[in-house]
Amino acid sequence: METFLQQTLNGLVSGSIYALVALGYTMVYGILGLINFAHGDLLMVGALVALQTVSLLNAAVPGLHPVVLLAAGVAVAVPMCMAVGYLIERIGYRRLRNAPRLAPLITAIGVSFLLQTLAMIIWGREFHVFPQLVSTTPMQPMDGVVVSPLQIFTIVVAFALMGGLMLLVNKSRLGRAMRATAENHRVAGLMGINANGVIAATFIIGSGLAALAGVLFASNYAIAHYGMGFTPGLKAFTAAVLGGIGNLPGAMVGGLVLGLVESFGAGYIEHLTFGFLNSSYQDIFAFMILGAVLIFRPSGLLGERVADRA
Amino acid sequence: MTTNSTALPLPASFALDRRLQRPLVILLALAAPLIALSMGKSWVRVLDFALLYVLLAIGLNLVVGFAGLLDLGYIAFYAVGAYTWAFLASPHFGIHLPFWIVLPLGAAFAALAGIALGFPTLRLRGDYLAIVTLGFGEIIRIFMNNLNQPINITNGPQGIDSIDPLTIVGLDLSKDLDLFGVQIPSLTLYYYAFLACVVLAIILVRRLQISRIGRAWAAIRDDELAAKAIGIDTRMMKLLAFALGATFGGVSGGLFAAFQGFVSPESFSLMESIVVLTMIVLGGMGNLAGVIVGAIMLTALPELLRHFAVPMQMALFGKTLLDPEVLRMLLLSLAMIVMMLVRPAGLLPARTRYAHRDRRNA
Numbered sequence: 001m002e003t004f005l006q007q008t009l010n011g012l013v014s015g016s017i018y019a020l021v022a023l024g025y026t027m028v029y030g031i032l033g034l035i036n037f038a039h040g041d042l043l044m045v046g047a048l049v050a051l052q053t054v055s056l057l058n059a060a061v062p063g064l065h066p067v068v069l070l071a072a073g074v075a076v077a078v079p080m081c082m083a084v085g086y087l088i089e090r091i092g093y094r095r096l097r098n099a100p101r102l103a104p105l106i107t108a109i110g111v112s113f114l115l116q117t118l119a120m121i122i123w124g125r126e127f128h129v130f131p132q133l134v135s136t137t138p139m140q141p142m143d144g145v146v147v148s149p150l151q152i153f154t155i156v157v158a159f160a161l162m163g164g165l166m167l168l169v170n171k172s173r174l175g176r177a178m179r180a181t182a183e184n185h186r187v188a189g190l191m192g193i194n195a196n197g198v199i200a201a202t203f204i205i206g207s208g209l210a211a212l213a214g215v216l217f218a219s220n221y222a223i224a225h226y227g228m229g230f231t232p233g234l235k236a237f238t239a240a241v242l243g244g245i246g247n248l249p250g251a252m253v254g255g256l257v258l259g260l261v262e263s264f265g266a267g268y269i270e271h272l273t274f275g276f277l278n279s280s281y282q283d284i285f286a287f288m289i290l291g292a293v294l295i296f297r298p299s300g301l302l303g304e305r306v307a308d309r310a
Numbered sequence: 311m312t313t314n315s316t317a318l319p320l321p322a323s324f325a326l327d328r329r330l331q332r333p334l335v336i337l338l339a340l341a342a343p344l345i346a347l348s349m350g351k352s353w354v355r356v357l358d359f360a361l362l363y364v365l366l367a368i369g370l371n372l373v374v375g376f377a378g379l380l381d382l383g384y385i386a387f388y389a390v391g392a393y394t395w396a397f398l399a400s401p402h403f404g405i406h407l408p409f410w411i412v413l414p415l416g417a418a419f420a421a422l423a424g425i426a427l428g429f430p431t432l433r434l435r436g437d438y439l440a441i442v443t444l445g446f447g448e449i450i451r452i453f454m455n456n457l458n459q460p461i462n463i464t465n466g467p468q469g470i471d472s473i474d475p476l477t478i479v480g481l482d483l484s485k486d487l488d489l490f491g492v493q494i495p496s497l498t499l500y501y502y503a504f505l506a507c508v509v510l511a512i513i514l515v516r517r518l519q520i521s522r523i524g525r526a527w528a529a530i531r532d533d534e535l536a537a538k539a540i541g542i543d544t545r546m547m548k549l550l551a552f553a554l555g556a557t558f559g560g561v562s563g564g565l566f567a568a569f570q571g572f573v574s575p576e577s578f579s580l581m582e583s584i585v586v587l588t589m590i591v592l593g594g595m596g597n598l599a600g601v602i603v604g605a606i607m608l609t610a611l612p613e614l615l616r617h618f619a620v621p622m623q624m625a626l627f628g629k630t631l632l633d634p635e636v637l638r639m640l641l642l643s644l645a646m647i648v649m650m651l652v653r654p655a656g657l658l659p660a661r662t663r664y665a666h667r668d669r670r671n672a
Contacts, residue, residue, distance in 0.1 A: 035437045095651055103650045105380055105440055106591055110646030113584060117639040121632065230580075234448070237441055280456050287445035294438060295430040 002144030007267045008260065013151045013220060015259020016158030020213035021236030022243070022251035023165060024206030030182045030246035031202050032097070037108035038088055039210060040233015041115040042081050044226065046211030047218035048123050050077035051130055058131075070133040070215075078211045084115070085207025089200055119226035127225045130218040154216045161209060162252050168205075169248060178202060182246070231283060235262075238290040244300025253301060261285055343501040353613070354497040358569060360609035361504035362562050367589045367605040368511050368598065369558025374587070375596035375660070376524060377551035378531030379432070380440040382583055383447025387556040389454065389578035390423050391416035391563025393464065396573045399474040402465065409476055413564045420560025421553045428552035432545055447583055454575040469574025476503060476568040484571070500569055507565065511558065512598060518554075519598075527551055531596075581639075588642050591649055594656025603658060612638050 021043055028036045050073035057064065057072050092111050096104040134150040141147060169175035177198045180188040185195040217232060218224045235258060243254025266282040293300060346353035366388060373381045394416035398407045431442045458466030475484030483503060487494040518524050526547045529537035538544050567573050585608060593604025615634040623630050632640070649656065 033437075035441060092647060092651075099650075099654065101437070102374070102378060102380055102595075103654050105437060106587070107647050107650040109382070109584065109587070110643045110650070113639060113643035114647065117636060117643055120636055120639070234441070234445060238445075241438070241441075281452060284449050284452055287442075287449050290442060290445055291430060294434055294442065298434055298438075 002142075003267060005142075005145045007263045009145065009147055009151065011260035011263030012256065013154050013259070014262065015239075015256040016155050017213050017217050017220070017255075018232065018236045018239045018258055019252045019255025020158055020161060020209050020216070021232060022239040022255045023162070023248060024210050025237050025240040026243070026245055026248060026251040027178075027202050027206050029240070030248075031178065031185070031199055032093070032104075034093065034104050035108065035237065036088075036093075036203075036206075037105070037233075038111040038115055039206065040229040040231075040236065041112050041119075042085060042207050042210035042229070043214035043217060043232055044119060044224075044229030045084055045115060046077045046081045046214030047130065047224045047228065048119055048128070048214075048226070049080045049211075050074060050215045051128055051218065051224050052123075053077065054131060054133070066131075066133040069131070073133075074212065074215055077215060078208045081207040081211035081214075082204045085203045085210075086200055089203040094196070094199075116226050116229075123224075123226060125226065127223050130222050130224045132219070132222065134219060150219060154220060157212070157216065161212060165205070165209070166248065174198070174201060235286040238286045238293075242289060242293050242300055244302045247300070247302050250300055250302040257301070258286060258289060261289060339505060343498045347495070347498065351495065351497060354495070354501060356610060356613050358497060358500050358504060360606045361501065361508050362566055362569070363586065363589065363609045364508050364602050364605040365504070365511055365558060365562040365565070366586050367593075367601045368508075368515055369555045369562070370586050371590045371596065371598070371601045372515065372518075372558065373551050373555035375590055375601065376519065376531065377527040377548060379548060379551060380437070381443045381552070381555065382440050382580075382587070383427075383443035383445070383450075384555070384559055384586055385578050385580075385583040386443075386447045386450040387420040387423060387559030388563040388566065388582070389450055389573075389575075390420045390556075391560030392567040392573045392577070393454070393470075393563075394419050394560070395564040395567035396470040396473050399568070400470055401472055402470045406474055409478065409564075409568070413561060416564040417557045417560040420556040420563065424553045424556030425549060428549050432548045432552065444580070444583075447578075447580055451575050451578060451580075454578070464575075467575060469572060469576070471572045473567050473571050473573065475571065476500070476565065478503065483568075504565060504569075507561065512602075515598060523547065523550065585642065588646055590656075592645055592657060594658040594660055596660035597656065597658050600656050600658030600660070604656070608642070611641065 021040065024039045024042070025036065028034060028039070053076040054069045054073045057069060088111050092107050093104055096107060132150070134153045136148045136150045138146040138148050167175075169178060177188070177193045178201070180191065180193055181195050181198045185199070188198070189195045213232075214229070218228070236255065239254035239258040240251045241254070242258060243250025243252070245251075262282060262285045265285040269281060342357055343354050346357050366384070369387075370381065370384045373379050373384070395412050397403055398405050398412045398415065399409075400406075427443065427446050431439050454464045455467050457464040458468075464470070475482055477483065481487070481499075483499045484496050486496055487499055526537065526542045529540070529542055530544050530547055534544055566577075570577075586605075589604040589608045590601045591604070592607065593602065594600025612634055615637050619632075619634060619637055620630055623632065653659075
């Protein structure tokens with residue numbers, strides 16, 4: 001029972017981060033029908049920019065409260081990622097909106113590698129230690145279950161952001177424009193919506209979420225690295241597919257379910273395979289889920305129709 | 311942007327010499343190792359690798375260029391071929407089978423892996439395939455890295471070494487051959503063996519392209535719905551493209567293992583898949599000549615960077631700001647983006663006899 005609760009908690013932490021990233025994938029996919037491969041790397045950009053800000057600020061003004069440092073890191077990382085996200089859309093994808101389907105996909109992969117290479121040039125190949133700005137001192141609400149303030153913080157922030165995004169999409173003018181553009185961006189244009197602006201806004205919002213997810217991810221794993229965006233990016237995409245790509249609540253549910261499955265999987269895989277596989281296989285769960293969803297329920301848990309439209 | 315308007319105007323003299331083109335290319339291909347040898351053995355090695363990459367690129371081009379399916383885990387099939395060779399022809403398990411058994415087996419396993427991967431995913435939209443293949447590549451790598459316990463199968467990250475070389479009718483290609491007093495280095499021997507494979511592959515693929523199957527692929531790539539409507543079994547054809555592409559990967563993987571004498575998971579990273587993809591994007595998707603040129607260019611690139619970019623940076627800045635590996639990644643990623651924006655059909659675009667490729671497929 002204790003293991004169960006502990007794994008649930010761990011799953012919720014990583015799941016809520018996946019959900020944040022998955023939202024970015026699903027928003028862009030919903031509007032453009034494009035898998036933005038570079039989205040996972042925005043998480044990396046967010047984490048590394050925040051780290052850079054924190055260490056610069058710490059060097060300039062020693063003795064600042066960690067919360068101030070964290071806020072400063074986020075305050076720089078989020079706009080920075082938004083700008084990068086906007087540039088990617090403007091330079092890389094906009095001109096290819098009517099190109100054959102392979103072209104934007106290949107560009108997206110190119111952008112992903114470009115971001116990684118630039119990060120490698122700026123920050124080097126080494127793993128950087130990400131400072132513990134929110135306390136990680138474990139608390140023990142009950143026997144055998146350990147939770148840290150950072151974990152609670154992660155879950156709260158992620159849920160608050162998801163709630164905010166839902167409000168934005170469902171209640172605001174921009175949200176309505178986004179939904180209309182997702183439906184059909186030509187018709188939306190005829191209704192007086194600036195489709196290019198809406199698409200840019202989608203990229204900007206998604207990138208901001210990815211930046212925050214990056215800061216949370218780096219805080220939880222205490223590490224930042226130029227290649228750190230790849231695996232969470234792939235998993236977040238899986239989460240988006242699991243929930244039904246193009247569907248916002250789906251991405252959140254998908255992220256949380258994926259986090260939980262992974263956490264339980266890692267916890268119990270040794271028993272399940274009689275010791276043949278161990279927890280170093282944790283990463284294959286995401287792909288197995290992806291495969292299973294695509295075979296049995298390609299529209300995802302809460303999904304819209306995604307089978308080949310061609 | 312039509313394919314035609316972006317075509318490179320060939321210089322008149324070059325176009326006139328069309329008849330001479332083929333003999334010239336053949337002569338160059340045959341003489342290349344001799345020229346390279348005069349520049350140093352390492353360049354022959356580069357040529358050998360270039361041919362392996364040509365083989366890989368030809369295989370991936372079948373999938374991406376002909377059938378229009380984006381496969382981002384292609385290197386996994388290369389890994390399957392290489393590990394098959396390593397398992398069946400090395401002291402690791404103490405099995406030493408000859409190449410004419412191991413190579414077809416590797417190809418068959420790779421094809422099976424291709425079918426197993428393609429079966430569930432090929433009925434979905436193309437972009438899903440990209441992600442699933444990406445995931446598949448990673449899964450294969452995770453298994454290669456971790457299957458050294460509890461039973462040691464892959465020997466983990468250390469990889470498998472002392473793999474048997476390619477031996478054809480008693481001729482061990484890993485040893486220099488003394489032919490009537492003329493020393494032929496092992497690297498040159500491998501070059502000609504690989505060249506034979508590449509020539510075979512080119513003939514095969516060219517026949518395939520103009521066959522019923524090749525035309526079906528082109529139809530699917532250009533408009534899947536229309537292809538289905540005219541009675542093409544699209545799923546079967548896509549599966550076939552996937553399996554055949556994987557076969558090429560398996561064969562070149564086996565050759566790689568024999569040539570290198572050593573395999574480890576490191577050689578089969580995602581980066582390698584991306585490199586092969588860039589080769590065909592750069593050269594011209596769907597066009598064999600373009601793909602081959604792309605493969606040779608990108609294999610030579612790291613060597614060229616090492617020889618020219620580093621001294622140049624030393625001269626300009628007094629130190630190396632970007633090491634060749636980083637510079638290579640930078641150029642590769644920029645190439646992918648810029649090519650798609652500026653010249654989506656590649657440096658040597660495919661002559662599309664059947665259709666325009668500039669229509670959105672969704």
